[in-house]
Every structure is written in structure tokens, then in C-alpha cells.
Amino acid sequence: MEISDAFAEHRRLLFSTAYRMLGSVADAEDVLQDAWIKWDGVDRAGVANHRAYLVRTVTNLCLTRLTSARAQRETYVGPWLPEPLLTDAGGEAGTEPVPDASEKVERAESVSLAMLVVLESLSPLERAVFVLREAFGYSYAEIAEATERGEAAVRQAGHRARGHVQARRPRYDTDDDARREVTDKFLAACSGGDLNAVMELLAPDVTAWSDGGGKVTAARRPLHGVDNVARWLLGVLAKPGTRNVSFESVGINGQPGVLFTVDGHLIGALVVDTVDGLIQELRFQVNPDKFAGLTRRPA
Template sequence: MSEDRPDPATEAFVAHRNLLFTVAYEMLGSAADAEDVLQETWLRWAGVDLGIVQDQRAYLVRITTRQALTRLRTLGRRKESYVGQWLPEPLLTAPDVADDVELAESVSMAMLLVLETLTPTERAVFVLREVFDLDYDEIAEAVDKTPAAVRQIAHRARAHVAARRPRGVVSQAETRGVLDAFQRAVETGDLQSLFDLLAPDVVAMGDGGGVKQALPQPVVGADKVARVLSAGWSRFAAEASFEPTQVNGYPALILRLNGELDTVMALRIDDGLITGLYSVRNPAKLSRMDRETTLSR
């Protein structure tokens, strides 16, 4: 073996690293926690006898899933004491994520919030089956259940998600068009145009992590959301600017105050109207917005 070539264990880990990060991120909604899970996965993988491993990808996914499940249960307790509303950590994603429609939908802020309503095991089973297309036997090993039990869990999780997921896959062009119109309406203070873009049951959420001011509770309804947005913009208009970007596979907006990153705003769009508006201000959750994160299946 060449001296400058990494050992087989390192090669395999590096080859599947983006996949493993994506699995962990979809289960946790946090890039920081996903990176911790990858560290733990590597430590366990480094001690494995590769001679007994038939499928390295499946073996690595199994380790990552188990570590993510342990972390997810810990996170659940941590979220109970989180100040204000908790939103997933936004990721600046490369254009190729948007090209994979299923992957983009699975990592969207809206879908990650839906996944938050599942139990840890349901979330793991759903992600591994619906997003990464693992067979039931592989998933059973990853979550320490029988294949029959995994089938039941998958069915239950699928029905739960189907009742809450976006009503249809929205094209990038449609999302960008609504986003452009939303930006114009906010910047010009056109309350009527803003109202016309919002679904009657639109929900606005904000995550400041107790560090930055944010909505303490979800704001529901087009009239209330439009007024909150209008009032917020008028307060900061002199120092604020919007910048279109790509977050979690979909077009989104970055709000800068005096040139500094302040807020990432992601939208959920159904039938041409904004049904969800997610604003992340917690500085600890914006650390990945200075570089693209590569996600893969």
C-alpha cells in the first residue's frame, strides 16, 4: 500500500462521510450534533475488523443511526429547557441538493419540523426507509427491532408524515418566484401584497435561542403574520438588507443588519401561498452559513 494512501477504514469512512452526515442531520436537525455523531461513528468504525464487514456502507449507516438515536433522546430533554421556539439549524446547500427533489424535500425546514413530531425510532425508520431506501432487514439491525416491527413502525411514521408534509412538491422556480414577491412586499411595506402571498393559516416561527429577540410563540394567520413582518421591517429598514440564497435545498433569504448576518428566513409554500415562515436568529445555529454543506443519499 502506498505510504500516502489512507488506510482502508479511513478510505471507507471518507467515501461515505457526506451520506453519514446527511443521515445524522435528518435525524437531529442540527449540524453541530450531526458532526458529533460522525466523530463517535468514526471512533467505533476505527475499531471494527473490516474482514467481517460485508457491506461497509450499511455498516457505517448502522453505527451512525445508533449514535444519532442516542443523541436524539438526549436532545429531546435539552429541547424541553430551550428558551423560546426551537427550529432546525439551517444549512447553506449546494445547487445539486436542489436537483435531487426527494433529498431537497427531506432536508427542508418544513419537513424537518414534521420529523420532529415523530418518536426517535419512528424518525430513524422513516429517514432510512423513505429517504435512503434501506431495506427493512438493514433498518431492523440499525434500530434493534425485528423486520416485522420495523414495517409497522414505517407504516405508522409514513401515515403521520403524510398528514403533515407539504401538500405537493413545489418547484424551485415557483419557490423563487414567491420568495422574490415576498421580499419586494416586505421591503416596500406593501401590506396588501404581503397579505396576498400568505395562506390564511400561515404560521410564523422564530428561533433566537434566548440570545436574540425572536417570536416567543408561533404567530398564526395571514393578517397577524403580515403585521408582524411589516412592523419588524420598519424597525430595522435603515440598516437591513435581504440576500437570496439556497438553504436546505430551497431558495431562502438571509437578512443582514449593517452587513452582518442576522437572520435566515426559510419558507414553506403550498399551492402558491406561504404556509410556513421560519426565522432563525440564534447565532449558534448560523455558523454553517458561511460555507456550503454537501448532502447526499
């Protein structure tokens, strides 16, 4: 098999792994470029399992980036959110055989913005172990080889990560049609400036996150509560620069999402999490540096 064929065969898996570990489309693509360079220079006659070698390469490149990323997060302006990624409504096209319904829900959850935010609180090793184990079903022995750690250390990291995620795992409705219906009603209420209609769709303890990264105007802190969130939203939409905003329904990170454009130019993306038919979390990505995954190509 040619070098390019071997890399191309596993590229979707490699990108999916890197994206879940880093929460950044741009960083994941950079990691794949570095992995390609390493793969191009290796003596492939001594590589018995191309897939395992490439996953190990990508995993260790991600571990290095995660260490430096933690320091960068501390100086980030405002709330940090992962880079959104266009997908179909139920998650990525599979890198493995087509999953059944329950596996599809789990795969979609593992790439949701809410889950990627939870994974940000793990150590680099815990995050690597969780992603490889929970999202892709690797054994602890395989993960130990991929991370170049002892199997006992990997098991301990996996146990810590699983407990941490279970305690913070986001709860939201999994019916895509119901979430899309709520999202569409919400957008209609916002575009019509109907404060009462907006408030009726929000959960009592709703939270809105807005990531501008200091590049564009955005709320510097999370907004809590129906009244605060609703009035902030309608205030933003009333500003001159957003009065001609257009909405497009798309799949983002395995969930129904929305792209916002003004005169054909992308200005942001939104994903909402609903619980019992009400919006519990809103995540607005308006930092233009994080639009790399919002292309016409589903991931």
C-alpha cells in the same frame, strides 16, 4: 482501502442520515466525529461491508442523541426549528447516483424544514426507520440490522411513522422558480415597507415561526393570520438594528431561501412554503447557535 478513504467515501451519506435524524448540523457533525473514533478503533478485517457498518454506527449514535434531545426540547425558549442547511435549490448533491426528477423532489422534501419539523413528532426509532426507508431506500432487513432491532418491530415502527407523516405531510408548491419569484416579491415588499403588498402575498391562514432560542429577540409563539404576520414583519424591519439589513437569495434545505446580514454579519435565515402561489408558512431561524450549516459550502 485506508480507514480515512473508507470513511470519506461514505461521509456525505452519513452526514445526510444524521442530519435528517437529528435536525441539527452541529449534532450531526458530532455524531460523525464519534463514528470516526469508533471506526478508527475497530478491527476492519472483520467488517465485510464498510458502508453498512458505518450507517449502523451513525444510526445508533443518533438514536442515543434523540432520546436526550426530546428532554431538551421541553425547556427550549420559544418555537424550536431545525438548523438550516445550505443546499442547492433542489436539495443536496447526491450521495447516490443522480436521481430522476421525481426522486429529486422526494429527496428535497425529505430534508425540507417543514418535513424535519414533522419528523420531530416521531419516536427515535420511528424517525430512524422513516429516514432510512423513505429517504435512502433501505430494506426493512437492512434497517433492522442498522438499528439492532427485530425486523417485525422495524416494520411496525415504519408503518406508524409513515401513517403519522402522511397525516401531517406539508403541502407546498414544488416549482422552485415560482417559489423564488414569490420569495423575491415578498422581500421587495418588506424592504419597501409596503404593508398591502406584503399582505397580498400571504395565504389567509399563514403562519410565521421564529426561532431565537432565548439568544436573540424573537416571537415566543407562532404568529397566525395575514394581519398579524404582516404587521409583525414590518415592525421588526423598522427596528434600528435591522434597518441596514441585506438579503441574499440561496438554497436552504432544498428550497429557495434567504440569508439576512447586517454589515456583513449573518443575523438570520428564512424559508417560505408557498401553496397556490401564496406564502403559507414562514420559518425564520435567528438563533446564532444554529448558523453552523449556513456556510459557503453547499451540503
